[in-house]
Amino acid sequence: MSTNKILELLGNEAQYYLEHICKTIDKSLIHIPSPETIDKIWIPSDRNIPTLSNLQRLLNHGRLAGTGYVSILPVDQGIEHTAGASFAPNSLYFDPENIVKLAIEGGCNGVASTFGVLGSVARKYAHKIPFIVKLNHNELLSYPNTYNQIMFGTVKEAWNMGAIAVGATIYFGSEESRRQIIEVSEAFEYAHELGMATILWCYLRNSNFKKxxxxxHAAADLTGQADHLGATIQADIVKQKLPVNNGGFTAIKFGKTDKRMYDTLTTDHPIDMCRYQIANSYMGRVGLINSGGESNGISDLKDAVITAIVNKRAGGMGLISGRKAFQKPMNEGVELLNAIQDVYLNPEITIA
Structure with a gap:
């Protein structure tokens, strides 16, 4: 997608997203993704050589290879949102092979999915595209449902199927979050020991986060703190929703705040709020990938491009978009994934 097509797609919102200058946290302070990401950011860390090699393998695959950015296809919705509801829009994706084919045809850096999905086709595809195995899930068959992520397999099982990374979710703010923090931090320690990279879905779940x-649940201050906790347990990449507002701590009246969190370090512009998330991820040392969110039909392409622009201009590492891609015909899913990647490949879209 050329710059002219992006401008056409954004319409009268183009200036708002493409010409914004961040005056909160200066871009010079951010560790911006680059072809030298491993050498400049990760070599000084405590990650072992196999882990660095697998991080580099992720960064060297797909249309974004060698840029420092990633485009990942995540399909764990068969458990997280029920298979029927997730795959009814395109029943091809009940078959795991089509999920992997979409990631490959779409030029993604990697595919993230469940033990069952990736394990069923591992011998055929694990050497063709980086596998990211999701360790835990919140299944929706137990009634009444609770916000609880439970382990569905082991790190060793993911390693045995040839995965280069493991992913996990922590529902920060939920009653079960402290148990999840312990489980995931132990799993990530073992994954690093085996040489796999780690990606954490840093989501918030608490009914009291509505006021x-x-x-x-997508406030900049709350999600930023969730990202910081994710970086603390040594996630190599954190996945987060794009901020839609701010002031969660002050509205709910808990936690500790400083007024500069709201009047100096952020504004109400989405790029500035996303940069605050990145600041909490060790100023970008731990890469931030934002989620693509649910499919809204006709607006999906525009929504995905905007999310990619916000993430890139804030200093993020890329996008992880699933439902917008697989809940439509495969050729349209490939087109959407390519449009996201085109934002990161476009040199005219710069850090704000």
Whole structure:
């Protein structure tokens, strides 16, 4: 997708997203993704050589190879949102092979999915595209449902199927979050020992995070702190929703805050709020990938491009987009994934 097509797609919002200058946290302070990401950011760390090699393998695959950015296809919705609801829009994706084919045809750096999905086709595809195995899930068959991520397999099982990384979710703010922190941190330690990279879905879940009719589950201050906790347990990459508002701590009246979190380090512009998330991820040393979110039909292409622009201009590492890609015909899914990647390949879209 050329710059002219991006401008056409954004319409009267183009200036808002493409010309914004971040005056909160200066871009010079951010560790911006680059072809030298491993050498400049990860070599000084305590990651072992096999882990660095697998991180480099992820960064060297697909259309974004060698840029420092990633485009990942995540399909764990068969458990997280029920298979019927997730794959009814395109029943091809009940077959795991089509999930992997979409990631390959779409030029992704890697494919993230469940033990069952990736294990069923591992011998055929694990050497063709980097596998990221999701270790835990919140399944929706137990009733009443609770916000609880439980382990579905082991790190060793993911290693045996040839995965280069493991992923996990922690529902920060939930009653079960402290148990999940312990489980995931131990799993990540073992994954690093075996030479695999680690990606953490840093999501928030608590009914009290809704106040006076406003939902703060994607507030910059709360999600930023979740990212910081993810970086603390040594996630190599954190996955987070794009911020939609701010002031979660102050609205709910808990935690510790400083007024500069709201009047100096952020504004209400989405790029500035995303940069605050990145600041909490060790100023970008731990890469931030934002999620693509649910499919909204006709607006999916525009929504995905905007999310990619915000992430890139804030200093993020890329996008992890699933439902917008697989809940439509494969050729349209490939087109959407390529459009996301084109944002990161476009030298005219720069850090704000």
């Amino acid at each position: 006076d009719g406003v939902d703060y």
